[in-house]
Amino acid sequence: MQMTNKLLFSIGVPAFKAAFLKDCIQSILNQTYENFELIIVNDASPEDLETIVSFFNDDRIKYHCNEHNFGALNVVDNWNKCLSYAKGDYFVLMGDDDLMEPDYLINFKSLIEKYPQLNVFHCRSNIINESSELIGVTPSWPEYESLCENIWHRLFTNRVQYVSDFVYRTEVLRSNGGFFKQPLAWASDDITAYMMIDVYGIAHINRPLLNYRRNPKTISSTGNVNFKLMAIKNEISWIKEFVAGVKPIEKKEYLLASLIENNIAKYQIKKQAYTCVHFFSKGFLFGVIDLMRVKDIPLRVKILSIALVFKRN
Known part of the structure; x- marks a missing residue:
């Protein structure tokens, strides 16, 4: 598969919290690789997200608002709502409080060009707190891994990873039914990644390109x-x-x-x-x-x- 500079990324942000949304959007707009669309889906939040989004005058931003709130239990439905609007070749799902490094997309573009047969790609992440201070870094991986290698390390070597670490081939993600639905999205990202890896494998960038915010108010930290x-x-x-x-x-x-x-x-x-x-x-x-x-x-x-x-x- 031949890659060109026209490779289009779709970045979906299932939004509910206002606190860090502006910073999240700004980090995406700061990408050195500019051929992307930013899809923001407001999950009927009680907070004023529209004012935050309207602050940015960028035609790459596509803003949508759900009529009804999916809620934390069914948050994967909003992930897939973001995917439904995507027109890009590759899809990224961003947390509304996380931050991209400016060279996130350009590095993934290079990895995709190196491994064009693969359907899913991954990078390391910095872990930050509510004050955006660095408190940790996710572990390194080999540049290429098979399916069973990936499952083994995720389950049995305490490997830490987050949904926004991954870039997925859009058409394959859709054909798989989108993100695998679990209550509270618990292990949804893992199962989705395994389905995307399948017989082809996964390629990895061994440096942090995402800043994942560890927040006591996230679904991972709360929930029934x-x-x-x-x-x-x-x-x-x-x-x-x-x-x-x-x-x-x-x-x-x-x-x-x-x-x-x-x-x-x-x-x-x-x-x-x-x-x-x-x-x-x-x-x-x-x-x-x-x-x-x-x-x-x-x-x-x-x-x-x-x-x-x-x-x-």
Whole structure:
């Protein structure tokens, strides 16, 4: 596939919070590669997002407002609403409080030209706080990874990644049904990436091009624990079925697929336990009582969660 300077990126921002939206938009408009469209979809926010958007006089901005709020539980529906408006060759989904480095798009364009057969690409991210101060950096990856390598490292080596780290081929993302819907978008980005990687693989830029804002008000940091536990159950079921359908050719891929299948139950218990830590937000004793009241959580998950909290304290 031959690439040209006319390669068009679609950047979707499913917007709800006003606090950092202006900075987010400005970081996108500051891109050194200028052939992109910016799609902002206001999820019927009670905050005045339209005034913020109208501050920018740029015809690359396409602003839409939902009649009804999808809400945190169904936030993936707004992700896919952004995708529905996209006209570009490649699609990026940006959080409304995150920031792009000025050379985000130009670096991804170069990577796409190097690996034109791939459908998904990735970069490292800086992690910033509410004051935009650097508090961390996501780990490096190899420049190229196969499907089973990617799943293994995401599940079992504590690899940190975010949805805005990824660039997707638009037509393939659409043909896959868009972003995989999960309650609270819990693991939606991971499953979507696996579907896009498929038999082709994924290419990576080994430097931070995104600034991901760690914010106590994000859906990842809040949200109903029971919905998150439901999403974990869905995620595990999906991964089991997906990996079982993989037909590895190389010995390494076959080995990794077997390791994933043999260790997925341990991953599930660990992820459930860390999620249950949210029960302890009101204190240790109240947390133990609330956790023990939930019948659907296995006892070993409850014990591990209590141990994690006890160790932290």
